[in-house]
Amino acid sequence: MTDVAAPPEDAATSRALTVTEFATRLTRHLGALSAFEIEGEVIGLKDRNGHRSFALRDATSRVSAFVYASLVAQLPFELVEGLFVRGRARVSYFGPHGQVQVTFETLVPRDEGPLQLALRQLTARLEAEGLFAPERKKPLPRFPVTVGVVTSKTGAVFRDIQQTIQRRWPGLTIQLYAVRVQGEDAAAEIAGAIRAFDRAGEADVILVGRGGGSAEDLWAFNEEIVARAIAESSIPIVSCVGHANDQTLADAVSDRSAPTPTAAAELVTPVTLEDVQALVASFERRAGSLLRRRVEGPRIRIATLLGRRVFREPSLLTKQNRERVDDVARGLVDAVTANREDAADVVDRARLRLHSANPLALLERGFAVVERASDRAVVRDPAEVATGDRVRIRVHGGEFDGEVL
Amino acid sequence: MKEERIEDALGRLETLVNRLESGQVALDEAIELFEQGISEVTSLRARLDAAELRVTEVLERNGMLESRTIDPDA
Numbered sequence: 001m002t003d004v005a006a007p008p009e010d011a012a013t014s015r016a017l018t019v020t021e022f023a024t025r026l027t028r029h030l031g032a033l034s035a036f037e038i039e040g041e042v043i044g045l046k047d048r049n050g051h052r053s054f055a056l057r058d059a060t061s062r063v064s065a066f067v068y069a070s071l072v073a074q075l076p077f078e079l080v081e082g083l084f085v086r087g088r089a090r091v092s093y094f095g096p097h098g099q100v101q102v103t104f105e106t107l108v109p110r111d112e113g114p115l116q117l118a119l120r121q122l123t124a125r126l127e128a129e130g131l132f133a134p135e136r137k138k139p140l141p142r143f144p145v146t147v148g149v150v151t152s153k154t155g156a157v158f159r160d161i162q163q164t165i166q167r168r169w170p171g172l173t174i175q176l177y178a179v180r181v182q183g184e185d186a187a188a189e190i191a192g193a194i195r196a197f198d199r200a201g202e203a204d205v206i207l208v209g210r211g212g213g214s215a216e217d218l219w220a221f222n223e224e225i226v227a228r229a230i231a232e233s234s235i236p237i238v239s240c241v242g243h244a245n246d247q248t249l250a251d252a253v254s255d256r257s258a259p260t261p262t263a264a265a266e267l268v269t270p271v272t273l274e275d276v277q278a279l280v281a282s283f284e285r286r287a288g289s290l291l292r293r294r295v296e297g298p299r300i301r302i303a304t305l306l307g308r309r310v311f312r313e314p315s316l317l318t319k320q321n322r323e324r325v326d327d328v329a330r331g332l333v334d335a336v337t338a339n340r341e342d343a344a345d346v347v348d349r350a351r352l353r354l355h356s357a358n359p360l361a362l363l364e365r366g367f368a369v370v371e372r373a374s375d376r377a378v379v380r381d382p383a384e385v386a387t388g389d390r391v392r393i394r395v396h397g398g399e400f401d402g403e404v405l
Numbered sequence: 406m407k408e409e410r411i412e413d414a415l416g417r418l419e420t421l422v423n424r425l426e427s428g429q430v431a432l433d434e435a436i437e438l439f440e441q442g443i444s445e446v447t448s449l450r451a452r453l454d455a456a457e458l459r460v461t462e463v464l465e466r467n468g469m470l471e472s473r474t475i476d477p478d479a
Contacts, residue, residue, distance in 0.1 A: 143412040153462070162460060171411065171456030175463045175472060196465035276411065277453060283418050284446045290425045291439045294432060 023095035030091045030100070038102055039086035039110050040065075042079065052079055056102065064101035065089070075107060076118040084110035115215075119222050123249060126224075131231045137255045138236040140267060141204045146173045147268055148203030148235070150193040153178035157211050157240070157261045164265035168272040175203060181210035186220035191229035198233045205268045206233065208250060209240035209261060221248035230254055240264035295405050305368065306382055369394040373401065411452065418445045 017025075040056035042065075050069030055062045072079065079085070087107035093100050109117045126132065147165065151157045158176060165172055177193035180186045190208065197203050208230065210218070220226060221241045227249045230237050236255045241248045244259035251257035258264035370379040373390035385391060389404045421442050425435055461472035 143410060145410065148463075162458070166458045169456075170458045171453070173459040173461065175461050175470065176475070177463050177465075192465075196463075196470065199468050200465065200470040202470060273453060273456065276415065277450075279415065280418070280446055280449050280453070283422050283442065286422050287425055287439050287442045290422070291435060294425075294428075294435045298432065 020095065023093060026093040027095065030093050033091055035088050035090050035105060037086060038089050039084065042081060042083045042085055045079065045081045054079075056085075064094075064097075064099045066101050066103045067107060068103070071104060071107060076114050077109060078118075078121050079107070080121075086110045115219065115222075119249065122222075122224055122227070123252070126227060126231075126249070126253070131227065132252050136231070140236050140238065140256060140270065142271055143169075144172065144204035144268055146175060146203045148197040148206040149174055149176045150179055150190055150197070150206060150208045151176070151210055151261075152181045155211055157209055160261040161207060161265045164262045165269055168266065169269040170273060172269070182213065182217045182220060187223035187226050190220055191223075191225040194226075194229040194233055194237070198229075198235055201235070203235055206235050206237045207240065207261075207264050207268060208237055208254070209258075209264060210242070211261075212243040212246065218242045218246055218248055221250035223249070226250050227253045238264045238267050299405055302370075303382060306370065306379065308367075364396045366396070370402075411449070414445060414449050414452075418442060418449070421445070 038056065040058050040063075043055045043057050043062070045052060045054040050072060052067040052069075052072055054065050056065040057063075067079065085104075085107055086109075087104045089102040089104045091100060091102050108114050112120075130136065149158060149161055151161075153176065162174060165174060175197075177196060179189040179193050181190070194206060194208065197206050208221075210221070218241055221239075230239070230250055230253045238256045238258055239248075239251045239254035240258040240261050240263065241250055256264075256267050258267055371377060371392045371394065372379060372385060373392050376392070377384070379385055379391065385404045387404050391402050391404060392399055393402050421438055424430060425438050425442070430438060459474065461474050463470040463472040465471070
């Protein structure tokens with residue numbers, strides 16, 4: 001390796017190096033060095049037309065660093081101030097600024113995986129936007145008619161959802177929008193299916209999910225495009241991604257998240273067929289007993305009325321009448337024998353008494369006579385009628401029909 | 406015409422029973438409500454008994470969902 005500061009071969013001329021010559025040599029010299037791994041903290045980060053420049057530092061030293069826009073675009077995470085990074089770099093001398101700088105060829109966070117960091121950063125951003133706020137969560141319908149499902153057509157998830165719904169509330173339509181749930185296109189397909197359901201507006205609730213797998217398998221559900229599609233859906237969404245302890249961004253943004261497909265299907269069928277059947281039966285029972293109670297009062301009144309002496313022993317009526325008629329007759333005889341002035345008076349009194357003896361006057365006092373409609377026989381005993389029999393009820397002002405309850 | 410939601414029918418039944426329960430209605434109205442309730446119950450039961458899961462596969466075309474039925478037991 002040549003000495004950077006060594007004069008050109010024609011040293012005899014003793015010509016001094018121009019700065020540019022020095023810079024060119026230094027550049028060539030440093031460029032010959034092989035790439036190396038370097039790590040440090042990002043300080044003074046600047047965006048230069050998509051490229052990034054910053055200082056990489058440790059406790060005591062710093063060096064200028066540069067990342068080309070092409071590499072920036074490939075990073076899943078965001079390069080931010082204060083981040084500890086490591087990567088393969090080459091060193092160069094940048095003449096115009098008089099600086100030695102390292103240019104990264106690869107770059108990852110020093111302390112965690114790039115995807116973990118990316119997820120953490122995305123989560124923080126969406127959180128700041130309020131996408132996880134509890135007040136954004138939409139309530140699930142109690143009686144959905146159509147359930148949209150976004151998952152793979154094969155696999156246990158769809159089968160579990162189908163079986164659970166069949167068992168709990170079979171009067172439903174399930175619309176499956178089949179998507180790939182892992183791999184490069186998965187996130188776009190999942191987001192597309194959610195948006196399609198939202199646009200069509202047929203589904204009352206959407207289930208989004210997949211079965212268990214590695215963190216990479218579940219990754220589509222951590223992507224921003226999926227999180228945003230869920231957040232923007234006007235139809236409530238229930239997510240079920242992976243196993244119970246897998247928490248993805250999709251789960252955080254969804255209106256509800258369930259540990260399993262079965263639990264998700266239970267969430268969208270909060271009321272089961274059995275519940276509704278029991279409810280209907282209870283309505284029927286309640287209405288029946290209410291009506292019975294409602295009818296009971298009048299029934300007792302009628303029964304009491306029918307139990308009155310005059311109805312039980314109508315002969316009493318005639319017997320009493322007979323006595324009264326006798327009375328009146330005596331009175332008339334008296335009247336005839338009395339002097340004329342008294343006569344009118346006596347007749348008046350007699351008329352009054354006769355009147356009160358008239359069985360029909362009883363009606364005027366509020367009693368009623370009940371007859372069977374079929375043969376117009378006067379009902380004297382509750383046993384003479386049966387439930388459903390039509391009866392005619394005679395009261396002072398007229399008569400009307402009724403039915404025995 | 407789209408079939409009435411079971412939710413709505415249940416809601417109506419509930420209102421009806423509540424009215425009956427309030428004791429504010431006259432006897433003949435109560436009987437009428439009861440009869441109405443029984444007919445609601447009968448039609449609800451029939452619907453619940455006939456409830457059958459429909460499973461379709463959909464995909465979007467021009468903003469509309471195209472669906473084809475798939476056999477739930479398959």
